[in-house]
Amino acid sequence: MPKDVVTLLAQFDADEQLDIVQRQHRDRGIGRELAPLSNKPSEQIRAWLTQVASSHVNRSGQQAQNASRVISIFSILFGLLVGWGTALAVFYYDGSRPVNVINVLAVFVFLQALLLVGFIIACLPRSAMKVIPGLATLQDTLQVLNPGKLVNFFGRYLPQNKRHALRQLISDSSTRQRTFATLTKWMILRWSQYFTLAFNVSAVLSALYLVVFSDLAFGWSTTLKTDSGSFHGLTQLLTTPWQIWLADAAPSLELVDSTRYYRLDEGLLPNTQTDSDPALLGQWWPFLLMCMLVYGLVPRVVTTMYTSWRIKSATNRVLASLPGSVDLLERLNSPDVETAATEPETGSRSKTENIDTQTLVEIRGRDCVVVDWTSATQHRLSARQVSELCGVNVLTEFSGGGKNTLADDQKVIEQIHKLNKNSPVIIFVKAWEPPMLELVDFISDLQNVDTPQKCIVIPVAFDDANQIAAPTKAHLESWHQALYVLTDRRVSVHSLHKPNE
Numbered sequence: 001m002p003k004d005v006v007t008l009l010a011q012f013d014a015d016e017q018l019d020i021v022q023r024q025h026r027d028r029g030i031g032r033e034l035a036p037l038s039n040k041p042s043e044q045i046r047a048w049l050t051q052v053a054s055s056h057v058n059r060s061g062q063q064a065q066n067a068s069r070v071i072s073i074f075s076i077l078f079g080l081l082v083g084w085g086t087a088l089a090v091f092y093y094d095g096s097r098p099v100n101v102i103n104v105l106a107v108f109v110f111l112q113a114l115l116l117v118g119f120i121i122a123c124l125p126r127s128a129m130k131v132i133p134g135l136a137t138l139q140d141t142l143q144v145l146n147p148g149k150l151v152n153f154f155g156r157y158l159p160q161n162k163r164h165a166l167r168q169l170i171s172d173s174s175t176r177q178r179t180f181a182t183l184t185k186w187m188i189l190r191w192s193q194y195f196t197l198a199f200n201v202s203a204v205l206s207a208l209y210l211v212v213f214s215d216l217a218f219g220w221s222t223t224l225k226t227d228s229g230s231f232h233g234l235t236q237l238l239t240t241p242w243q244i245w246l247a248d249a250a251p252s253l254e255l256v257d258s259t260r261y262y263r264l265d266e267g268l269l270p271n272t273q274t275d276s277d278p279a280l281l282g283q284w285w286p287f288l289l290m291c292m293l294v295y296g297l298v299p300r301v302v303t304t305m306y307t308s309w310r311i312k313s314a315t316n317r318v319l320a321s322l323p324g325s326v327d328l329l330e331r332l333n334s335p336d337v338e339t340a341a342t343e344p345e346t347g348s349r350s351k352t353e354n355i356d357t358q359t360l361v362e363i364r365g366r367d368c369v370v371v372d373w374t375s376a377t378q379h380r381l382s383a384r385q386v387s388e389l390c391g392v393n394v395l396t397e398f399s400g401g402g403k404n405t406l407a408d409d410q411k412v413i414e415q416i417h418k419l420n421k422n423s424p425v426i427i428f429v430k431a432w433e434p435p436m437l438e439l440v441d442f443i444s445d446l447q448n449v450d451t452p453q454k455c456i457v458i459p460v461a462f463d464d465a466n467q468i469a470a471p472t473k474a475h476l477e478s479w480h481q482a483l484y485v486l487t488d489r490r491v492s493v494h495s496l497h498k499p500n501e
Helices: 002-015 020-033 041-052 055-090 101-123 126-130 135-145 147-157 160-167 178-213 228-238 253-258 278-282 285-321 323-333 383-390 406-418 437-446 473-484
Strands: 367-373 393-400 425-430 455-462 491-493
Touching: 002 041, 002 055, 002 178, 002 285, 002 323, 020 041, 020 323, 041 285, 041 323, 055 101, 055 178, 101 178, 101 285, 178 285, 228 253, 228 285, 253 278, 285 323, 323 473, 367 383, 367 406, 383 393, 383 425, 393 406, 406 437, 425 437, 437 455, 437 473, 455 473, 473 491
Parallel strands: 367 393, 367 425, 425 455, 455 491
Antiparallel strands: none
């Protein structure tokens, strides 16, 4: 799926060589064929790519896909190797003492459960980070320890073209657009699940191999004050998923009691009871194998399928949310009309100009929060000038975007939410810069509360004397299109000065 993103980026670069009129005619003609997909933007973009992408453009996407497959293979092979070695170590038996059941449970049940909890924490969205203090730090730590991060190591050995294609999607999320960061996160998590899935498959196969081709003896021992009844209760709890339909894989109290061994006792095997039945020492394997399957392998099958689904969802979002995609969808789904009139029709407006272009009258005189996005007004407009231009009272000012990290922007959102949630938010942006998805995601997170809070985006421009000037019509159109994807009536674009018609 990420192959489509790289292919689309390459196609947008190729389209820069075409005149806008040529693109309009080409895409509107294709749009008529793809009209049934107008309500499915990601599918429509993929269908469009199929028709327009050249072999050179497709090669870029194929290189990214090949690089991703190589990383996946490395993850699987590494997981198989580690899983096989771990099982051989845990089930090691040389005849001097039995395989300790507690060691097997510790590695293939309790450690697996701990890693699964870590995976769940890594999957949590940003909005969950502010619910539990310290959770964001824990998530960052888990992402550093994620086996999927080995992609940076394996990537060094890829051919240069594949390495470059992969880096278009995989990089430090603090320097990438939020939507790309989300896709990157799920790709790394999927590679980690490939590793853990292969680990568990290999461990189960290794355990089966040892059970079939060697004569293992099992027992249990711990320095803790644990009696046979307590340990039997633990095993009964672990067998809950299968004890009704697979009774042979549920250890009995007799088995638990007879296979406990102590360091200083002598018996059938060193440290086991003298009256133990030798057959009992091998009866633990069905229980242990089921534990490895139910608590190790099956959850990883589920998590691997889940990460694959999330990658598909994130890819669809990237495809439909790129600034170039917004323009493309507009061309595909708008009428292809030409006019021979000598004067432009003043009544004609693009549908994106019909988005709520509210004036500032509704919020005049109210306390407002101001966000200076990417230093759009820094050292140019004071709080007093903003108040005079917008007719509002500036409650407080924040900086966002630009050199701010995602964590910094999240803190700004949290601080705004702590203020009066009915206070409108005015976001100043540079009219001449293309809208970026960081801002779209910032507004989306900001508005993700059940309040009537309004958010007004004001693209600003300045003349040579650093005086505020009218943004061009093209700039305003670009901002309307960028925010059109939010479909939130609380969000609007406003110009302090009308553009020259």
